[in-house]
Amino acid sequence: MGRRQFFHTAVAGLAMVATPSTAGDIIFRAGTGHTSGDSPSPILLSRAKAALDTHKARVRNHDLLAIADFSKPSRDPRFYLVDLRNGHSTSFLVAHGKGSDPAHSGWVHNFSNTHGSEATSAGAYAVGETYIGQYGESRRLIGLEPQNDQAEARAIVIHPAWYVNQTLIQEQGKIGRSQGCFAFAQSDIAQILQRVAPGTLLYADKV
Template sequence: MLEFTLRSDRRAVMISGAGIALAALARPIAKPFLGSSHPRRPTTVPATPRNAPRMPQTALDAARFSVDPALLRRALSALDQHSGSIKARDRIAIVDFTAPSSNPRLHFLDVMSGKASRLLVAHGSGSDPEHTGFLERFSNAFGSNASSEGAFLTGDYYTGKHGRSQRLVGLDPTNNNALSRAIVIHSAWYANDDMIPAHGKLGRSQGCFAVGENKLSDVFNFLGEGRMVFAARA
């Protein structure tokens, strides 16, 4: 993962303040994948309460260093909207599907430490039927093989046809079929870094968030269970 740290004194102070505020909101999550070949039951999404807490403005300002500001604001708004379901709020992932698949467009933001990183991620073949490398459309429909937009809750780990994988629960009307469609996080050869110099783009998934084969453990370790992945176009 290509990682960098917000180094200016001003940003360091902002991140420190955000970390203190968010520490009270973050709860412990389950350990990463332990290698079980028996999937657990799907994650249950609790109802969202009223008056959900908001992330500090300092977190928003600092994260702009990595992510398009408009997309970041939408992601944080979704985090507030779904705060009853998303218990761990110290880290979030944002997929900027405005960028082509040749760009590292899966952004990881750790508000507590002030670190950000990003890596390559594939989109669905139904979202890019001509295989241009750009996502053309979203879909929540069964059989579409397309990527969906909206807020996802990271669920449990299992071993399936793509090997180690993590379930995702769609929290919005635009992605609420994700669990039934088996839209998950998994690794794939067609999402490896060497696809870019060879082909200028990644291969396509069936709507899943496919990452490089040597990146999957990094993704699982960062997100764990109970955190948000927000996917959209800026």
């Protein structure tokens, strides 16, 4: 084993056993879940941690953050589950709203909190109760900020969708669009619902 490889292995080993004393001490390591990718933007991570601190009375789970990085195109895994105890992150595909991308370019161009906009709203959400809707098992979202406080009235939720899959990415370079909801692949929704439990903070934005 070369010196560089030995050093990398040693650091990785320490990272596996070291638990940050606070959320601010986190050092990210990319996840190896069902769909894995790089770590979330440090800027969005900072905003999400600040939101968790601001809304700590409204959320029960202080060990996990869900972050949707809409700076990235829909073909990229851009929904991160971040374990605040050890810095491990796992990423998944997630759709954005039609109103945020009218030309269906695959990129979020704008956010909206307006009824009928079919757009994604930015900001912090508290994950609510589970229900069975037209797409199957889904989870409600409660907007915690003025920019997304109409989420419940607009029925902005977490749900599975047929138009979120790798086949569409291969065929057209992007996934489909939702009506403002956080829509996930059928193959990922069970893990999303298991980990993004009621009482978790979900933060969405772009940089």
